[in-house]
Amino acid sequence: MATQAHSSTNRRDFIFVATGAVAAVGAAATVWPLVNQMNPDASTLALASIEFDVGAIEVGQSVTILWRGLPVFVRHRTQAEIDEARAVPMSDLKDPATDESRTKEGHEQWLIMLANCTHLGCIPIGEAGEFDGWACPCHGSQFDTAGRIRKGPAPTNLVIPPYEFVSDTLVQIG
Amino acid sequence: MSEHSTYTPGNAVEKWLDERLPIIRFSKEHLMDFPTPKNLNYWWTFGAILVMCLGIQIVTGIILAMHYTPQVSMAFDSVEHIRRDVNGGRMIQSFHAVGASMFFAAVYIHIFRGMYFGSYKAPREILWILGVLIFLLMMATAFMGYVLPWGQMSGWAAQVITNIFSFIPVVGTPLLELLRGGFTVDNPTLNRFFSLHYLLPFVIAAVVALHIWALHVPGNNNPVGIDVKDKDRDTLPFHPYYTMKDAFGMVVFLIPFAWFAFFAPDILGHPDNYIQYNSQVTPAHIVPEWYFLPFYAILRAIDFNLLFINSGLLGVIFFGGSILILFLLPWLDTSKVRSGNFRPMFKWFYWIFVVNFIGLTYLGAQPADGIYVILSKICTAYYFLHFVLILPVLGRIETPKPLPTSISESVLGKSHA
Numbered sequence: 001m002a003t004q005a006h007s008s009t010n011r012r013d014f015i016f017v018a019t020g021a022v023a024a025v026g027a028a029a030t031v032w033p034l035v036n037q038m039n040p041d042a043s044t045l046a047l048a049s050i051e052f053d054v055g056a057i058e059v060g061q062s063v064t065i066l067w068r069g070l071p072v073f074v075r076h077r078t079q080a081e082i083d084e085a086r087a088v089p090m091s092d093l094k095d096p097a098t099d100e101s102r103t104k105e106g107h108e109q110w111l112i113m114l115a116n117c118t119h120l121g122c123i124p125i126g127e128a129g130e131f132d133g134w135a136c137p138c139h140g141s142q143f144d145t146a147g148r149i150r151k152g153p154a155p156t157n158l159v160i161p162p163y164e165f166v167s168d169t170l171v172q173i174g
Numbered sequence: 175m176s177e178h179s180t181y182t183p184g185n186a187v188e189k190w191l192d193e194r195l196p197i198i199r200f201s202k203e204h205l206m207d208f209p210t211p212k213n214l215n216y217w218w219t220f221g222a223i224l225v226m227c228l229g230i231q232i233v234t235g236i237i238l239a240m241h242y243t244p245q246v247s248m249a250f251d252s253v254e255h256i257r258r259d260v261n262g263g264r265m266i267q268s269f270h271a272v273g274a275s276m277f278f279a280a281v282y283i284h285i286f287r288g289m290y291f292g293s294y295k296a297p298r299e300i301l302w303i304l305g306v307l308i309f310l311l312m313m314a315t316a317f318m319g320y321v322l323p324w325g326q327m328s329g330w331a332a333q334v335i336t337n338i339f340s341f342i343p344v345v346g347t348p349l350l351e352l353l354r355g356g357f358t359v360d361n362p363t364l365n366r367f368f369s370l371h372y373l374l375p376f377v378i379a380a381v382v383a384l385h386i387w388a389l390h391v392p393g394n395n396n397p398v399g400i401d402v403k404d405k406d407r408d409t410l411p412f413h414p415y416y417t418m419k420d421a422f423g424m425v426v427f428l429i430p431f432a433w434f435a436f437f438a439p440d441i442l443g444h445p446d447n448y449i450q451y452n453s454q455v456t457p458a459h460i461v462p463e464w465y466f467l468p469f470y471a472i473l474r475a476i477d478f479n480l481l482f483i484n485s486g487l488l489g490v491i492f493f494g495g496s497i498l499i500l501f502l503l504p505w506l507d508t509s510k511v512r513s514g515n516f517r518p519m520f521k522w523f524y525w526i527f528v529v530n531f532i533g534l535t536y537l538g539a540q541p542a543d544g545i546y547v548i549l550s551k552i553c554t555a556y557y558f559l560h561f562v563l564i565l566p567v568l569g570r571i572e573t574p575k576p577l578p579t580s581i582s583e584s585v586l587g588k589s590h591a
Contacts, residue, residue: 035352038352038353038355038362038366039351039352039355040351040354040355040356040357040362041355041356041362044355044356044357044360044362064454066453066454068356068357068358069356069357069358069360069453070357070358070453071453071454094479115454116333116337116358118486119337119485119486119489120333120334120335120337120338121333121334121336121337121340122330122333122334122456122460123454123455123456124456125458136456137456137458137459137460137541138330138334138456138457138459138460138542139460139474139477139542140474140477140541140542140543140547141477152477152542153474153476153477153485153486153489153542154485154486155341155479155484155485155486155487156484156486
């Protein structure tokens with residue numbers, strides 16, 4: 001009898017734990033849609049890819065376009081700006097990246113990057129700061145002519161979005 | 175400290191109710207007869223003032239929600255509609271916006287009161303922790319409420335503060351998109367902030383109830399920081415003594431409140447918030463509301479990497495840590511004496527801390543360059559040193575002054591004791 005009582009206790013323990021486990025999985029499965037509804041919806045995701053003709057931008061001119069609701073800087077750099085960016089030794093950079101790695105081969109004059117500062121997301125002002133690039137007035141981050149962080153609290157360079165040149169002047173972003 | 179009242183139901187209805195829901199007995203015990211130290215000064219009145227502030231925010235907020243539209247193309251105009259067209263709307267909107275500032279002014283006084291008189295020390299640690307939790311909830315609520323008018327400061331506040339989450343390793347970016355409901359701050363963000371801004375005050379009210387519950391178990395601390403020894407000699411019933419004192423305090427508090435609300439409703443805000451939000455242009459100088467400036471200064475002060483932690487994550491750690499460290503205060507302060515009145519060295523460091531905190535407030539409002547960056551770093555370092563070094567060491571090396579033997583003795587003077 002003692003053995004039987006012992007084994008029935010075990011079965012009860014098993015059922016207890018199994019029920020709890022099923023309940024926990026069920027609760028997690030119920031919570032997920034309640035959290036997931038907060039993720040970007042279909043209408044937001046639909047704006048994933050855009051095309052933009054950079055041909056009308058003069059040398060030394062910048063434009064800001066919108067991609068996924070995010071502002072994107074497109075700058076037609078001057079030769080002086082490109083030279084300046086390339087002359088910077090990697091050891092001077094907080095987030096080392098060559099100027100070549102931040103542009104497309106054969107299109108080095110076009111610098112295309114997300115406008116939001118990598119610190120807290122403000123939009124830096126162009127042709128400003130000590131490095132002739134961009135300067136964020138909010139928190140003091142300064143970027144050079146390749147959009148690399150040079151001074152201030154931003155941890156990384158301005159982000160290059162995924163893009164490619166579909167023709168000489170037509171860019172597809174996203 | 176709480177004890178059973180002498181309440182006896184006065185009539186058949188009260189007796190019937192008392193056996194089913196003893197709410198009258200509860201009110202009598204906790205709102206009227208509750209034994210309260212007889213020496214509480216006016217700094218203690220801010221507890222009641224804060225309850226009033228929460229009430230004002232909830233009532234005015236419910237009314238504003240009847241006229242506000244949480245939609246990016248209409249939000250800005252709907253706030254102007256409230257201020258210009260809705261009957262009495264200018265007044266109600268002012269009460270709500272100014273009320274937030276007054277709420278924070280009162281809560282800072284309440285917190286600094288607790289820090290001076292050692293109200294966080296045993297046996298009131300849970301009371302203190304619930305208080306810090308309320309402070310955090312207030313900050314979240316105020317931040318989301320500030321976003322709703324969808325002006326340039328509003329939208330960029332949302333942008334900058336949600337961006338903090340992007341620095342969390344691995345999950346940062348997906349979490350940021352989850353919180354914003356998009357790749358940037360947009361309509362889904364505004365909608366959910368409105369929903370949560372409406373919800374959180376009720377959560378605050380619930381935690382306030384716990385805060386008062388945790389207060390009523392050990393009873394109030396008091397300016398001399400010693401325990402009640404003789405209930406009859408050391409305490410007074412809460413009503414009418416403190417209800418009347420608190421009512422007077424509330425009236426005095428409402429004078430500057432009314433001045434701001436009626437004569438300068440916008441003086442505490444920023445003019446840039448009268449420009450509708452534009453996701454492509456940041457205002458030249460982003461500043462939060464005054465009550466967030468000290469923590470904002472700490473966030474901005476961190477512009478350097480430490481080991482493998484980049485400046486972004488490090489800023490978040492210091493920013494969050496500056497508030498979360500308050501949770502540990504009961505254990506960081508090693509002194510056995512509660513009240514700062516009897517701690518000669520603590521008194522000095524307390525006031526240096528207050529000045530440093532005001533300094534951080536000032537620096538948070540200044541542009542992030544030159545001397546301000548250096549000063550911000552110094553003040554940030556001192557803020558943390560106060561908690562992790564000065565307080566633990568002070569408790570060990572300081573010789574406190576002799577404490578009075580009882581609350582009534584300290585009130586009446588030795589000759590009457």
